[in-house]
Structures are given as C-alpha cells and as structure tokens.
Amino acid sequence: MSSKLLVSVIALAFVAGCARESHEWHAKSIRGLMPPLEFTLTSENGQEVSAQDYRGKTVLLFFGYTNCPDYCPTTLSRLKLALDKLPDLRSQVVILFVSVDPKRDTLEYLRQYTSNFAPEVIGLTGSMKALSELAKRYRTTFSYGEPDEHGFYAVSHGIAVYAFDTAGAARLMMLQEEKPDEIAADIKQLVELGDSP
Amino acid sequence: MSPGMVLSTPATTRRKSQVLLEWFLPYRFSWLAVTFFPLVAFLYAAGMLAVRQRGGHVGIARPLAFFVGLLLCYIVLHTRFDYYGQYLFFMHRAQHLVLHHVGAMLMALGDPVLFWGAAIAKSGLRLPRGVTAVLRFPVAVLQHPVIGSFVFVGIIYFWLTPSIHFDAMLSHPLYLLMNWSMFIDGLLFWLVIVDRRDPLVSGLPRHGTRLAMILGTLVPQIVLGAYITFSRSDIYDVYSVCGRAFPILPENDQLYGGLLTWIPPAMMMLLAALIVLSMIMKASREESGEIQAGTASP
Numbered sequence: 001m002s003s004k005l006l007v008s009v010i011a012l013a014f015v016a017g018c019a020r021e022s023h024e025w026h027a028k029s030i031r032g033l034m035p036p037l038e039f040t041l042t043s044e045n046g047q048e049v050s051a052q053d054y055r056g057k058t059v060l061l062f063f064g065y066t067n068c069p070d071y072c073p074t075t076l077s078r079l080k081l082a083l084d085k086l087p088d089l090r091s092q093v094v095i096l097f098v099s100v101d102p103k104r105d106t107l108e109y110l111r112q113y114t115s116n117f118a119p120e121v122i123g124l125t126g127s128m129k130a131l132s133e134l135a136k137r138y139r140t141t142f143s144y145g146e147p148d149e150h151g152f153y154a155v156s157h158g159i160a161v162y163a164f165d166t167a168g169a170a171r172l173m174m175l176q177e178e179k180p181d182e183i184a185a186d187i188k189q190l191v192e193l194g195d196s197p
Numbered sequence: 198m199s200p201g202m203v204l205s206t207p208a209t210t211r212r213k214s215q216v217l218l219e220w221f222l223p224y225r226f227s228w229l230a231v232t233f234f235p236l237v238a239f240l241y242a243a244g245m246l247a248v249r250q251r252g253g254h255v256g257i258a259r260p261l262a263f264f265v266g267l268l269l270c271y272i273v274l275h276t277r278f279d280y281y282g283q284y285l286f287f288m289h290r291a292q293h294l295v296l297h298h299v300g301a302m303l304m305a306l307g308d309p310v311l312f313w314g315a316a317i318a319k320s321g322l323r324l325p326r327g328v329t330a331v332l333r334f335p336v337a338v339l340q341h342p343v344i345g346s347f348v349f350v351g352i353i354y355f356w357l358t359p360s361i362h363f364d365a366m367l368s369h370p371l372y373l374l375m376n377w378s379m380f381i382d383g384l385l386f387w388l389v390i391v392d393r394r395d396p397l398v399s400g401l402p403r404h405g406t407r408l409a410m411i412l413g414t415l416v417p418q419i420v421l422g423a424y425i426t427f428s429r430s431d432i433y434d435v436y437s438v439c440g441r442a443f444p445i446l447p448e449n450d451q452l453y454g455g456l457l458t459w460i461p462p463a464m465m466m467l468l469a470a471l472i473v474l475s476m477i478m479k480a481s482r483e484e485s486g487e488i489q490a491g492t493a494s495p
Contacts, residue, residue: 028363030367032368033364033367033368033371034367034368136224136225139283139366139367139369139439140439140440141280141283141284141439141440141441141442142440143440143442143443143444145444154444156440156441156443156444157440158438158439158440159437159438159440160438160439173367173438175434175438
C-alpha cells in the first residue's frame with residue numbers, strides 16, 4: 001500500500017516536472033501555474049465577448065484604467081512597439097485591455113483610449129463581479145484610492161501582462177523589465193507555437 | 198487609505214451587512230478547510246465527552262487553547278483575512294505566524310492527541326491498518342528531533358525562497374500546499390515540544406532534546422527575519438506584480454513582513470522554552486517527591 005503510494009507520488013512529481021518549460025523566454029513562464037483564459041465581458045464596441053471568441057489568436061491580457069498615469073500607457077506603448085516589430089504576425093495577436101474602473105471608463109472612452117495605441121488593442125469592461133472574478137483568476141487585485149477635490153481617484157492594479165496561446169492556455173507573465181525587442185521575441189515564439197506545448 | 202475605502206467607492210455601493218458578511222466569507226472557498234476544521238473540532242469535542250465519561254479530567258484550559266488555536270487557523274485560511282494574505286506580504290507573514298506558530302501551538306497545548314484518541318477509541322472505529330501505517334511513518338519522521346527541527350525551519354526557508362514564493366503566489370494549488378504544509382508541520386512540531394506526558398511513556402524526545410530543538414530552530418528564524426527586515430531590495434516582487442490590497446510602499450510591506458518573520462516567532466520559541474523548562478521542573482519535583490516518599494516509608 002505505502003510503496004504504491006510512494007510510486008504514484010514519484011510519478012506525479014515526474015509528470016509535474018515534465019510540464020515545466022522547455023522553451024527559452026524573456027518573460028516568466030506561467031505554464032501549468034495559472035488556469036486557461038476564461039471570461040465574459042463587454043467589449044469597447046458594446047458586444048458581449050468571451051474568451052472563446054479569441055481562441056486561435058495569441059492573447060495578451062492587461063488590467064488597467066484609462067486615467068492611469070503610468071503603468072497602463074507605458075505598458076501598452078511597449079506592447080505596440082513590440083507589435084510594430086512583427087508586421088507579418090500582428091494579425092494573429094490580440095491585446096485585451098481590461099478596464100477595472102467601469103465607473104469612469106465608458107465604452108466610448110475605452111475606444112478612444114485603445115485607438116491611441118494599436119488596432120490590436122481591444123478595451124474590455126464589465127460588471128464589478130465579472131471584473132473581480134477575472135482578476136482573482138489571475139491572482140491579481142485592484143482597489144480604488146480616495147478621490148481628490150476634483151473627484152479624481154487612482155486605481156491600484158496588477159502590472160503584469162498575461163500571455164495565452166491560441167488554445168487559451170496561460171503561458172507567460174510579462175513584467176515591467178522586458179524591452180519591446182524581448183516582448184516581440186516572446187510574442188513571435190508564442191504565435192509560432194500556436195497551441196502546441 | 199484604508200482597505201475599507203475600496204468598499205465605499207460608488208462603483209461598489211453595498212449594504213453594511215453585506216460588507217460585514219464579506220469579512221467572514223472565504224476569499225476562495227476550500228473544501229479542504231470546510232472538511233478539516235469541523236472534523237477535528239468534532240473529534241476533539243467527542244473526545245472531551247469520552248474522557249469525562251471514563252472519569253478523566255478535562256478542565257477548561259486545554260479545550261480553550263485548542264479551540265482558540267483552531268479558530269485562529271480557520272480565520273487566517275478561510276475568511277477575508279486570506280485575501281489580504283494573498284495581496285500583502287506582511288499579511289502573508291501574519292498568516293504563517295498563526296499557522297506555523299501561534300495557532301498550531303495553541304492547538305497542541307490542548308492535548309488533541311489524547312482527545313482525538315479517546316474519541317476514536319470510544320467510537321470503536323478501527324482505522325484500517327494501511328491508513329495508520331501510512332500516517333505513522335511520516336509523523337514519526339517529522340517528529341524526529343533532528344529531522345523535525347530541520348523541516349520546521351526548512352519549510353519556512355523553502356516557501357520564502359523568492360522564485361518558489363513567486364510561483365506559490367501565482368498558482369492556487371501551490372498556494373494551498375504552502376499554507377497547509379506550514380500548518381501541519383507546525384502542529385506536528387508543537388505536538389512534540391509541548392507534550393505533557395512523560396517522554397518515557399510517549400516515546401517523544403526528552404525535555405533536554407526539546408530545548409535543543411527550540412534553540413536550534415530559533416537562530417535560523419531570527420537570521421531569515423532580520424535578513425528580510427534589513428534588505429533594501431524588493432525580494433518578493435510578486436506583490437508588486439499582482440497588486441497590493443491597498444496602497445502601501447513595497448519597502449514598508451517588506452519591512453513589516455520581515456519583522457513578523459523575526460520577532461513574534463522568536464518570542465513564541467522562547468515561550469515554548471519556558472513551557473518545556475516548567476515541565477522539567479515539574480518532573481524533577483515529582484521525582485524528588487517520590488524519592489522522599491520512598492525514604493519516608495521504612
């Protein structure tokens with residue numbers, strides 16, 4: 001009995017070890033650590049969209065808000081610069097900018113904001129519940145600062161970009177250090193991999 | 198800026214009762230928690246009844262210690278506390294302080310092995326031999342003085358290794374494994390240290406050995422806590438990456454977390470040393486009492 005258990009534990013550990021990354025990435029691999037992409041939100045065009053709608057594309061997901069003074073514009077700019085380096089592949093990539101400030105970020109604001117960066121950037125928003133669920137799924141959170149006299153308030157949110165392959169499996173977590181060249185190299189490799197492990 | 202402010206923004210206007218309820222509801226529901234905690238509480242209560250029925254002494258101190266410890270562990274694992282534990286480093290350290298030290302030690306002070314054993318014996322249930330054998334071996338290994346001490350400290354270092362900590366904070370299964378392994382390891386360690394029975398009867402390490410276990414684990418904990426406290430770089434950047442529960446400077450978060458890894462655990466170890474010393478004194482008093490009684494009778 002106990003030896004059987006031991007064998008299965010070793011086997012499990014071996015399988016878990018095999019699921020580890022065999023590719024070279026600039027970003028952090030989150031393969032096997034995070035669940036596949038799943039959500040139902042409203043796109044900036046007013047349509048209800050789900051993760052299924054983006055299967056077949058390499059998806060980059062980022063949480064933010066349009067009034068963001070720092071991380072959101074710089075991150076989206078870096079992603080845009082990375083896509084500019086991949087003219088042949090960019091049609092196979094979609095960047096989902098999930099606004100966690102639904103009170104201020106109307107669909108129109110979102111459309112305007114994302115068009116500043118690249119056509120591949122799509123703004124998404126939704127109910128507080130849907131946004132919290134998606135944030136929780138990717139182990140991140142957001143909260144609101146106190147409004148100033150003009151009613152402006154900051155939103156604290158995670159700063160990682162999550163990358164998913166064409167099957168929706170979680171693959172990479174891009175942090176703030178990666179340069180556009182490195183992001184481009186990772187996106188290229190992801191697109192070429194498709195949904196193969 | 199306090200965490201309450203998040204709830205008072207117009208986007209999330211909710212009734213006070215809902216907000217209050219949220220503090221008691223788990224951030225992420227766990228079958229393990231809702232099975233484990235009621236089960237061990239029920240077993241302990243049944244054990245109290247069984248001990249009382251056979252004329253044994255139950256008292257108030259032991260059940261109080263056990264249930265307070267159990268409740269603390271439940272609160273940090275399965276209420277809103279867990280949300281803050283996931284999104285603030287210092288709250289994560291507070292969570293592990295309860296799981297590995299305070300809560301686990303209080304539970305061990307409640308003599309759970311005695312009461313669980315009494316409950317199982319009373320029920321007449323016999324665990325299948327395979328199950329007891331599978332359980333007994335790792336417990337014996339983890340309660341070996343050298344291995345037990347090594348694992349007790351090693352598990353803190355392991356989960357606080359930056360790359361491992363990062364992954365544990367991203368993956369929910371790994372996160373559960375981290376918290377529960379800290380809890381179970383803490384419980385097994387303290388069940389050895391504060392066991393009241395005569396070591397010759399229980400087969401557990403002698404009191405002197407237990408003092409050595411305490412001192413041996415104290416120093417590396419202080420070293421790690423001080424290292425985190427005085428470190429200038431952001432060692433655990435996963436909290437910056439994932440966002441914190443409320444705006445707090447990363448260096449302050451790390452500073453408080455370091456202090457929580459350093460001071461309260463060290464104090465718990467010293468408290469444990471005092472408990473063991475009192476056991477030694479009690480044993481020697483009983484021994485001399487027996488000798489005196491022996492010499493008095495012709």
